[in-house]
Amino acid sequence: MTTETAGSVETSDSGPTSTGSRTTMILGIVTLIALGVLVLFGLILSPADENQGEAVRIMYVHVPSATLSYVGCFLTTIGSVVYLWRKSQWWELVAYAGAEVAALFTAFTLVTGMLWGRPTWGVFWVWDARLTSEAMLMLLLLGYLAVRRLAADYEVRAKRAAIVGLLLVPNVFIVRQSVQWWRTLHQTPTLSLSGAEIQGLMLFSLFTGFIAFTLAFIWMVIHRFRVAWLEEQVDAEGLDAAIAERRAEGVIS
Amino acid sequence: MIMLSDAWLIARKDLKLELRSRVALNQVIPFAILVLVLFAFALDPDRGLLEKATPGLYWVAVLFSGLLAMQRSFSVEAADGVTDALRLSGLAPAGIYLGKTLSVAVQLLVLEVLLGVGVAVLYGTSITGWLLLIATIVVATAAISTAGTLFGVVAAGLRVRETLLPLLLLPVLAPVLIGSTRAFEAALSGTPSEGWPWVGLMSVFAAVYVVAGIFGFGPLMEES
Numbered sequence: 001m002t003t004e005t006a007g008s009v010e011t012s013d014s015g016p017t018s019t020g021s022r023t024t025m026i027l028g029i030v031t032l033i034a035l036g037v038l039v040l041f042g043l044i045l046s047p048a049d050e051n052q053g054e055a056v057r058i059m060y061v062h063v064p065s066a067t068l069s070y071v072g073c074f075l076t077t078i079g080s081v082v083y084l085w086r087k088s089q090w091w092e093l094v095a096y097a098g099a100e101v102a103a104l105f106t107a108f109t110l111v112t113g114m115l116w117g118r119p120t121w122g123v124f125w126v127w128d129a130r131l132t133s134e135a136m137l138m139l140l141l142l143g144y145l146a147v148r149r150l151a152a153d154y155e156v157r158a159k160r161a162a163i164v165g166l167l168l169v170p171n172v173f174i175v176r177q178s179v180q181w182w183r184t185l186h187q188t189p190t191l192s193l194s195g196a197e198i199q200g201l202m203l204f205s206l207f208t209g210f211i212a213f214t215l216a217f218i219w220m221v222i223h224r225f226r227v228a229w230l231e232e233q234v235d236a237e238g239l240d241a242a243i244a245e246r247r248a249e250g251v252i253s
Numbered sequence: 254m255i256m257l258s259d260a261w262l263i264a265r266k267d268l269k270l271e272l273r274s275r276v277a278l279n280q281v282i283p284f285a286i287l288v289l290v291l292f293a294f295a296l297d298p299d300r301g302l303l304e305k306a307t308p309g310l311y312w313v314a315v316l317f318s319g320l321l322a323m324q325r326s327f328s329v330e331a332a333d334g335v336t337d338a339l340r341l342s343g344l345a346p347a348g349i350y351l352g353k354t355l356s357v358a359v360q361l362l363v364l365e366v367l368l369g370v371g372v373a374v375l376y377g378t379s380i381t382g383w384l385l386l387i388a389t390i391v392v393a394t395a396a397i398s399t400a401g402t403l404f405g406v407v408a409a410g411l412r413v414r415e416t417l418l419p420l421l422l423l424p425v426l427a428p429v430l431i432g433s434t435r436a437f438e439a440a441l442s443g444t445p446s447e448g449w450p451w452v453g454l455m456s457v458f459a460a461v462y463v464v465a466g467i468f469g470f471g472p473l474m475e476e477s
Contacts, residue, residue: 150411163469163472166465174461175424178454181454
């Protein structure tokens, strides 16, 4: 995510000038190939599980997306900290892009988790520690995005969102801890996907899932960043143009 | 310690304002009692459900009515350009934050004592484990007011603040709700040793928010 400078054209404030570039096009193609390999191994080549049956295949997308939802949160907090510290718009937009993509992956994790839970546990939802903390993570992200998308000046939006983003990771930790205690006081964790049970082709499928989803995550964050960057540039230019127009009116009269 | 004297100044101002306007007294406290009554309507009062669910209901009532107090703590600043005056006053932002937190905490404590009497009377809950109960109330109040004040200023001055603050604050306060409820359960069921880890967790929460508030309030105050 350090190669955010799109294409060969560099502007004075070193941001992207378009949403695409050769590098990310190649990245996108590689991502698609990886997803194809994941489909091949996850749905066709890997065997069904003894206990979970065919439902185990959901795990190959569920576990990577859950992991990446947390990566997105870290990105948001890091971006927010650097923005508050250095007032760098670049990092603020990284935080924003990270949060949006994290929200997407969290939603995907929740949906796939429920689809997995129905055949395995017989219900869509149990108050398991991981499920509950993932749901809370979703709500925290929605809070951040709500602030970031306020209809207000960029400075106001960015600064307030950065404070929320700064606290995102600490909140995630505290929520996870409390939910874990909360559930384990009453019952042992229902979900145990310890790596020891997963072997051979299944392990490889999961590994492929991690690679494919990580690539997709990077691709999405880069593109979301570029779109957000260009949006802010348009806004700023629009404002400058409007000010220039008013000035011109003043001169004529 | 200019920060602390500033905090004291702000807290005194806010509390005096509450004392004179009587909004907390005339609206927030009746609302809190109303929530207790609504819970009785929603759950069957004759089957002991209310008594069993007292810790949870109590803290949900505290959160909802506390939310009103927090909204108010910032709506009094939004009117008549008071925000600008506050910014020009030269008070340390950290002091303003701590002062607002203190005044919200005092209001919450009053609310909690009244709600405690309310559940004891209305739900027939017998109260035991005083030490843990008081510790829980103190720590949970600190946690709610520190986080509430910080997110209160994030939402302050916006047209959407009434809807934004609950969305921001309630998920963040979920650990406090879980912790305070479990600690109360432990105290009321006579097993206080199970409750103390929760008090610890909420202390960590409050500490994180005090630090974040002291450092975050400056940037939030200086914005246009």
